[in-house]
Amino acid sequence: MLTLLQGPESAEYGSWFARVARELLLERGLWVAGEVHRLLEVEFYYHHSEGHPDPFTHGEEQQLGCGRWYFHRSGGSYRGGTYKGLDISFGPNDVYGGILIRSLRRSDGAVINGSSLCVEHLLTATGKSSVAELDAAIGERAVDDPASPLALLPIEGEGAEVHATARVGLTLKRAGQHPEMVDYILRPYRFLTAPREIDKGRVQLVMALHQTGMAPEAIAACCGCARRVVERQIEDFEAGRAMAVTDFFGKSLGTRALCRLHGALAGSPD
Structure with missing residues (x-):
């Protein structure tokens, strides 16, 4: 696991992220105080000044190095409230890299959706009263250390399909x-x-599947939403094709604006 996290053999960052994601989502379990969880959703943030300057990466010191747990911070303090988050650090020691855990499934089948809710669940499951207390208990242990309160360990693989989309909450x-x-x-x-x-x-x-050519009814079935919702979002995507990307500068992105941004960046159809 740590070897895979250390870096790509070439500058194909997207392919590397996809390989790591498949390992995490299909082949690894997150053991929390003796209970195994499945990772259901992760996001990749990686800032390499020469080849991959992702401006959405936090760039905190704890993201340097590989295979460590990084609880989100700001100005040296742990983030609180809905800004809490937990990353797996990855990449070479001079590169800022974090894999954000966004969704988990517990052993009883319950799903925890949202990065801050995942952290809250981990605190409850480990009996820790704060992020600082849990981070101190983990110490310098690697993410695959079975002696740690949190450990990514091999489990029986599953054949679920892995979907790739844009990240959530960016503007x-x-x-x-x-x-x-x-x-x-x-x-x-x-x-x-x-x-x-x-x-x-x-x-x-929905946007990712639409751009693969999937039909609206198939998208609705995959996502578990109404077909009319999918069709409305596709309409906004198509309307966005005629818009300039600068139309979205300095603004929040609600659902309709996000669909139109996808269209604006996709450009006019061939």
Whole structure:
């Protein structure tokens, strides 16, 4: 596992992320205080100044190195509330890399959807009262250390399909100052299984499937939503083809705007 996390053999970052995602989602379980969980959804953030300057990567010191747990921080303090998150650090020691855990399935089948809710669940399951307490208990242990309160260990693989979409919650609010955001905002760096059980970020999956040529009724069946919802989002995507990407600078992205941004970046159909 750690070898795979250390780095790609070439500059094919997307292919590397997909290989790591398949390992995490299909071949590894997250052991939490003796209970195994399945990872259902992860997102990749990787900032390499020369080859992959993803501006959405936090760039915290704890993201340097490979195979460590990184609880989200800001200004040296742990993030709280809905901003809590847990990453698996990855990549060479001089590169900022984090794989965000967004959804988990417990051994009883219950699904925890959302990065902050995942952290809350881990605190409860380990009996820790705060992120700082859990982080201290983990210490410098690697993510695959079975002695750690959290450990990624091999489990029996499953044949679920892995979907790739744009990441959730990103905007172009600061794109005027960081134009590289345009290149990275919709890259397919979010990977998930069990799409019908994951509510947050469903529109990103609809957009990804539409761009593969999948029919609206098939998209609706895959995502677990009404066909009319899918068709409305596709209409917004097509309307966005005539829009400029700069129309989205400095703004929040609701569902309709996000669909139109996908269309704007896709451009006019051939």
